[in-house]
Amino acid sequence: xxxxxxxxxxxxxxxxxxxxxxxxxxxxxxxxxxxxxxxxxxxxxxxxxxxxxxxxxxxxxxxxxxxxxxxxxxxxxxxxxxxxxxxxxxxxxxxxxxxxxxxxxxxxxxxxxxxxxxxxxxxxxxxxxxxxxxxxxxxxxxxxxxxxxxx
Amino acid sequence: xxxxxxxxxxxxxxxxxxxxxxxxxxxxxxxxxxxxxxxxxxxxxxxxxxxxxxx
Numbered sequence: 001x002x003x004x005x006x007x008x009x010x011x012x013x014x015x016x017x018x019x020x021x022x023x024x025x026x027x028x029x030x031x032x033x034x035x036x037x038x039x040x041x042x043x044x045x046x047x048x049x050x051x052x053x054x055x056x057x058x059x060x061x062x063x064x065x066x067x068x069x070x071x072x073x074x075x076x077x078x079x080x081x082x083x084x085x086x087x088x089x090x091x092x093x094x095x096x097x098x099x100x101x102x103x104x105x106x107x108x109x110x111x112x113x114x115x116x117x118x119x120x121x122x123x124x125x126x127x128x129x130x131x132x133x134x135x136x137x138x139x140x141x142x143x144x145x146x147x148x149x150x151x
Numbered sequence: 152x153x154x155x156x157x158x159x160x161x162x163x164x165x166x167x168x169x170x171x172x173x174x175x176x177x178x179x180x181x182x183x184x185x186x187x188x189x190x191x192x193x194x195x196x197x198x199x200x201x202x203x204x205x206x
Contacts, residue, residue: 008179008180011179011181012179015176015177015178015179018177019177051183052183053183066176067173067176068169068173068176090165091165091168091169091172092169092173093169094165094166094168094169094170095169095170095172095173095174095176096173098169098170098172098173098174099173099174099176099177100177101174119162119166121166121169121170124170125166125167125169125170125171125174126166127162127163127166129162129163130162133162134159134160134161134162134165135159135160135162135164135165136157136158136159136160137157137158137159137160137202138156138157139157140156140202140203140204141189141193141202141203141204141205142204142205142206
């Protein structure tokens with residue numbers, strides 16, 4: 001297989017792990033699922049990092065966020081498809097139901113007053129009008145990847 | 152890096168952006184948006200073109 005074909009199969013394995021196990025998989029888990037060598041999957045992960053397919057753990061090829069799905073717990077959590085999911089930011093959390101093709105409830109806290117913020121999202125991305133809820137983006141789009149961990 | 156600017160999205164714009172951005176992420180043939188495709192998404196949602204310009 002070409003690198004592109006391997007990367008496609010790896011992305012399919014990652015997606016399957018997320019949808020069926022509710023987990024962002026490690027390199028070794030993907031390799032086991034595919035029956036591939038860890039080194040081959042590690043190389044694929046490295047190419048995907050270079051292509052901004054996902055956000056790695058710092059100093060590693062392991063996935064921190066296969067955006068919108070964060071591997072770790074965060075303050076942006078989502079109830080969808082019978083599971084709890086986490087996003088690294090509001091944008092990603094709101095995208096989790098979309099990626100799963102279902103509706104969901106996104107919950108977080110106001111970083112200023114700590115008040116709970118709850119947004120229900122339909123499978124098509126529609127939501128009830130809430131004039132009291134907004135999303136602030138603090139980095140211009142052209143600069144998102146200059147320091148993605150800050151973004 | 153410090154933020155050079157910031158912008159505010161209504162919740163409808165935010166959910167629309169998230170849906171457009173991620174609805175295909177788990178599909179086998181997913182690929183990143185090109186800059187031109189992304190700017191169409193931003194424009195369709197009525198986002199500030201200066202803030203959201205990629206090119």
